[in-house]
Amino acid sequence: MLKSLFPTLGRFRLSVQILMLFVTVYGGALLGSYTVDRISKALPSLSCAYDKLTGDHCILIVNQHQLHHRLGAALAKAGDVALNVFIPTLMSVGVFFLFFFFLNKAFCGWVCPLGTVQELLYKIGRRLGRPLNRFKPENVGKVRPAKWFMLLVLVLGLPTLAGMGVVANEMGDPFCQVCPSRIATTLLTADTEQLAVRTGTSINFFFGALGNALFGFIIIAALAVRQPFCRICPLLSWNALFQRLSPMRLVKKESHEKCAKCGVCEKACPMDIHEIGTAFGKKAFHEDCTLCGRCAEYCPDDDVIQLKFFGFKLFGSLRDYYKNRIKFETPEGQPKKRVIPILCKPADNNG
Amino acid sequence: MKTLYLATLLLTLPATASAAEPATMAGHDHGTMMRSQARVWTELPVLKARMKGQDMSSRSVIMQPQNIAADAIEAWSNDLADAKGHRNLPIGMGGAELDKPATGGFQLLTAREVQGDAVRVASTVHYFGERGGKNPTAMFDQVKHELEIVPQPYPREHSRYRASEDWQFAVRFKGQPLPAQKILLETSNGSQAEFLTDAMGVATVHVPDDFKPEEEQSKGDSHGMRRSADFVLAVSHADGSLQYLTAFNSSYGANAFENRSIGMGLGFVLLGMLGAAPLLRKRKAVARKEERTNA
Structure with missing residues (x-):
């Protein structure tokens, strides 16, 4: 029975991804408005807090808020950094890493809603016969450091500095402002608010414009590049810090x-x-x-x-x-059956 | 019609609801004081939260009852397991200090006044963000007064009431839903509206978009909560010789799209799409290989 439902690991993973997409994007609507608290504690996952129907909150917004409102503010008091300031930050990061300890990076490959959206777009790209653009061994190294920059600057650095009052308050959650998941998951709930760029201040406008442009780029790029945003996602680097400790x-x-x-x-x-x-x-x-x-x-x-x-x-x-x-299916993900006969050219059988 | 309903509601109020009747407040000095401190935008009973202190660690919350004479504010925590979650907060000179319990982010607060045959209740919710957004449904489900307005749901963490949005509220009397019950809405921006509960006692309330451009307040908040106003919902219900009036108040923010541009948002998305468009073009060598394969 299970074998007929999930004949391949790929089919099983896609089923898990679709299920998690519904839980993380629509979980609140399906299971109750406050499910977000319960699921977040058990599954500190990757769904956007700007999504009003989500059943979950992304760990990255929690990190940024705690650095912005607690750690940064306490550091600004020069020496008044007490345990009650660090504990909430350590708790949220700790819960995340406890969960991550068991799943390791399967978090990204099986749960993340933005990862699922990108994979689905890539599948559409295959059906439409778009080319596959890959990073070659000689140039893939150029993009890999970007995820560390995103983590150190946008998730850890700027929120802390905003809390300390060194940079503008609007930089309290800069990663969320540029994260394509904020727009993608809210649009999936028919909410266009996050698509509209904030025009209140120049900093808001800058991050909003950058986030929207990045979203547009990712949506199109995902048709011809596998997982374009995952390569620069700070969660990839967050996870990498403890990758070797996990039993998975x-x-x-x-x-x-x-x-x-x-x-x-x-x-x-x-x-x-x-x-x-x-x-x-x-x-x-x-x-x-x-x-x-x-x-x-x-x-x-x-x-x-x-x-x-x-x-x-x-x-x-x-x-x-x-x-x-x-x-x-070829290793690159090209299906070998014609689904859209005019647009799709079947792959050769050499893999 | 709305004016008529408002008049009916106000008729049910005892004299304390009117600022012009100080004599009735003789036994309730705190209430008199509270009324005099706030800008009067409604005559319905409300509980208004004021922040005292500069930063998050030292900040305290003072609850100020307005248009209601009460000696204490009753508080319930959403952490029902906390034996200290249900408590009485005595009203002092500046109001009642809302203590921050060890657990439980959502706090339901009510003030009650009984004068003769009139029972009046003011209610609101305060949220301690640092205590987490644990599900408050069980807290709302507990019957606390005869006539109640219950948010269904109350805005969760990272959310709030905002102009132009629809939110649901249940009206119940002694724990039972009240169908076809009129609910009056008033806002501090001057709007009034009237809603009716359905067969389940639930009304869908449309928060009016009534912020005026010249009223713009502080900017720069990173959560998009730039402007704020207050609203109050009120219902009245007669049971025998007793006349009940209950109000629920909260704040609401400006329309979600204020200081946002959907046109520019779409423009930048398109710009990003154009930037990625070359990736969709097939290289000539690849195209030739495919042609050969298909041939």
Whole structure:
């Protein structure tokens, strides 16, 4: 029964993503207005607090507010930084990392609503026959530091400085002002408020304009680039800090010498982690990995790539599974069946 | 019609509701004082919160009853497990200080006045953001007075009442819904409106967009709560010889789209889309390869 419903890991993950999209975007409407508090405590997830129907709050707005209103304000008092100031910040970050401890980056690959929206757009791009733009090994390194800049400057730095009074108060939650999820998830609830740029002050206008332009860019780019925003998302770097501590991880065993020449897992990776094809052991579990499991699905050798939890195999690569998977979709995500006959050109069968 | 209903409501009020009747307040000096401190925009009973102190850690909340003579304000916390969550706050010279309980963000506050056959209740909700937005439904479900106006729901964390929005309120008498009950709305910006509860005793209240451009207040708040006004909802109900009047008041913000431009928002989205458009173009080499494959 389960096997017919979820014939592949990809189908299972998509089902989880769609379910989580509804919980995080419409959870409040479905389960009650105040569900946001209950779900946020159990699932400090990635849904936008600006969404009035959401059943959840994103950890990043909590971080920014606490740095802005508590830590920054206390630091400004020069020495009056007491435990009762740090505790709320540590609590929210701690709860997040406790949850993250078990799921690791599956948070990004299985739960995040913006990640799901981008994946769905990419699927539409495949149906429309748009090209796939990938980062090559020689240039992917240029974009990777951006996620650390987003974390250090927009999530941690500016909110703290705003609380200290060093920068303008409007910079209290700068990441939220540029985050495409704020516009995407509110639009999904038919709320256009966040689409309208704030014009009250020049700083509001600047961040609003930047956020809207970034949203527009991501929506179109996602048709031809896999997970464009995920690559610069500060949650990717937040998670990366503790990635090695989690019992949930990606494991790649040292295999035969042809393994590095195969490269199918590289093509399957939506984050363009080329290291998955060439490295083994800890190096293969890169800081950008979202544990989507596509590399394991598209590895043609038995058990070379595995998703493990506390050492137990949750999913491992299998030759037979690979053969079946490749019949329907290329590693790059191109479907092999015509759905829109005029627009869609079926992929060749070479993978 | 609205004026007529207002007049009917006011007729149910005892003399304390009128600022012109100081004699009736002889036994309620605090109430008299509260009335004199506030700008009079309604004659309905309200509970107004005032902040005292500069920063969040030292700030305290003073609740000031207006148009109602009461000795204390009754407070309920949304943390029903907290034995100290339900308490009486004595009204002093400046009002009643609302203590911040260890848990429970939402606090339901009421003041009650009984004079002869008239029972009047003022009610409001105060939210301590730093205590978290735990579900207050059970707190609202508890019957506290005979006639009640219950928000369904009250704006949760990161939200508030705003102009041009619809919010629902239930009216109940002794715990039972009151269908076809008139609710009067008054705002500090001068609007009045009237609503009717449905068969379930629930009324959908449209918050009027009645801010005037010249009334603009402080700017720069990062939460978009730039301008604020007050509203009060009131219902009256007779039961035997007793006449009940209950009011629920809160604040509301300006229209969500004030100081926002949807046109410019769309413009910048389109700009971003244009920036990404080249990514959708197929490179010639790829296109040729595809043609060969399909051939």
